Amino acid sequence: MGNDAHRRQGTECKKHKVRCDQSPGQPNCARCRKYGYRCVSSNKLERIFEDDQDWKKEAETNIVQLQAAVTEILQRNCMPPLSSFPTGLTEPVNSDRLKLSFVATASKDSREVRTRETSQEPTAEQELVSAPMRSLFEVTKLRNIRSDVSQHRIAKTPEDDLISRGALPHHVARELFSFFDTTMNHILWGGIALVHRDLESARRSSSLLCAAILAVAALHIPQGEDMFEFCYSEFVSLISGSLIYRDHNLDDIRALCIGAFWLSDLSWKLSGVAVRIATELNLHQAFHKMQRGEPDQYERAQLWYLLYVCDHHYSIAYGRPPVIHDNAAIKGYESFLSSPMAGPADMRLMAQVALFIVLTNAYHTFGSDSQQPLNEEDFNTLRAFCLEVEGWRMKWQPRIAPNPYVGTYPSKGVVLHYHFAKLQLNSLALRAISPNHQFSLDRREAANAAIASAMSTMNLVLHEPDIRNAVARVTLFKHTMIAFAAVFLLKVVWSWNSASLNIERRQVLDLVQAVVDLMSSAQASRRHLCRHIATGLSKMISRLKAKPLYLARHDGDHPLNLPADMEDDSYGPLSENVSGAFGFDEDWMLTSSIDPFCFSIT
Secondary structure, eight states, X not given: OHHHHTSOOBHHHHHTTOOOOOOTTOSSOHHHHHHTOOOOBSSHHHHHHHHHHHHHHHXXXXXXXXXXXHHHHHHHTTOOOGGGSOSSOSSOOOTTTOOSOHHHHHHHHHTOOOOBOSOOOTTGGGOSSOOHHHHHHHHHOBGXXXXXXXXXXXXXXXXXXXXXXXSSOHHHHHHHHHHXXXXXXXXXTTTTTOOOSSHHHHHHHOHHHHHHHHHHHHHTSTTOHHHHHHHHHHHHHHHHHHTTOOOOOHHHHHHHHHHHHHOTTTHHHHHHHHHHHHHHTTGGGHHHHHHTTOGGGHHHHHHHHHHHHHHHHHHHTTTOOOSSOOOHHHHTHXXXXXXXXXXXXXXXXXXXXXXXXXXXXXXXXXXXXXXXOOOTTHHHHHHHHHHHHHHHHHXXXXXXXXXXXXXXXXHHHHHHHHHHHHHXXXXXXXXXXXXXXXXXXXHHHHHHHHHHHHHHHHXXXXXXXXXXHTTTTSOHHHHHHXXXXXXXXXXXXXXXXXXXXXXXHHHHHHHHHHHHHHHHTOSSOTTSHHHHHHHHHHHHHHHHHHSOHHHHTOOSSSOOOOOGGGTTOTTOGGGTTGGGOSSSSSGGGTSXXXXXXXXXXX
């Protein structure tokens, strides 16, 4: 009877008051099998136990299937085995914060309601004088208005990037990463923008960084247009989501810098977004914390200097005010270099910082109004800025060491920046000046100095081996230097050929043609900016050659009666807006003669 008391009694058998005989290993009793009933225990505890067993068996089956599927995916993509990945998260995952993709995040965040939280900003409770927004957060506790600096970053895994999806084979991605790491990474001041040694490390840290590296590398591969399209589209997609994604790390900022330095159609916007994200992470305060004895702030301060240079590359060049100001942290670059952690890469970066401090002062002094000529009293100030640039070269060129990957390019790059800075400054002498203007001695001296600097810029690119060999891989700003120098000389030949300036038409045509040949032979994809520069300069050379020689020799001081068939400006696109096309403005890129360059100023 004791055994019968504990015998399992099914619901159907109990209802018909018959014995429930269940054989070992059988889920149903004999009667239920006979009549096709589901043998369910009448005891609630037994039913819970049985349901739990069924769920576990089903879960085990699903896990085995998932493991088999993931293993096959990893093998097909030549990725590390499943056992090499982390076994779990180091912190609890809030389902509201788990983001499967940037696109999903955008959709989710757009519908997110305002929520409150009890924690305050780190150390904010000890600060009597703090940012006004912190006070608002203390009162409202709204998460949406506070910065996410204190929140832990959810680890990103590369399970949904273009490599995992099969859009780009894993071995190709590794080759692209290696190409970037050994070339462009060292051109960009010795590897400051990439601190990872392998592709997998970069993928785990930041999907945005991985996409930026792959896109830039693919842009520099001959016949790499298809690879570039895949990688570029991925990068743009991730950027779109990152605009409202608040959980960033330092590698995300590095990714935006890499894109800004090499992708001409995104450069201006990416540099601005990078600066904004960096300030959310308080990178602008890292230098002062480092000075107060916090060595862990070195990397953050270094990245803030990188952002300063990136911002000034595409503000000064476009004639727009820079976002990052020359405050004590920026001017304290020598203190940063005194850190025991500073190395050759930092020396190269600080040289750029020092130069752009000078050029920023000149920009604010002379402005970017293309219709505002320099007054005669401005030339003393202009000479003072030129002397500062001279001193900059003398100070920094001896301090820059060769790089094992790019040779003497770093120190020769100082010379290249020196010539271009002299060109930018002295070309202001021709801003808003018509060709028939009577030049003063000071204005003519500055104009001739600009011509000499433009020629020196181009000759250095053509004849210095380490710069010539790197011409396809240098950053967008250096391509801007080359293009500006060539356009400047062509326009001066067009309008001021005989205005007592030291310039010779044949010499300019030969020099620019040599640059065209160099750009045309650059080893890169057809989407690379070198191709567009070569095309645009070729068209400008053709227009200049088509201009009759007696027109080219006309000094503009006296009216010239043109033949009727030449008064329709058939030779004139090169001369459009020529008087305002120099100095700290972007007009030199906006004339119809420059359109083939495809420079983006968005």
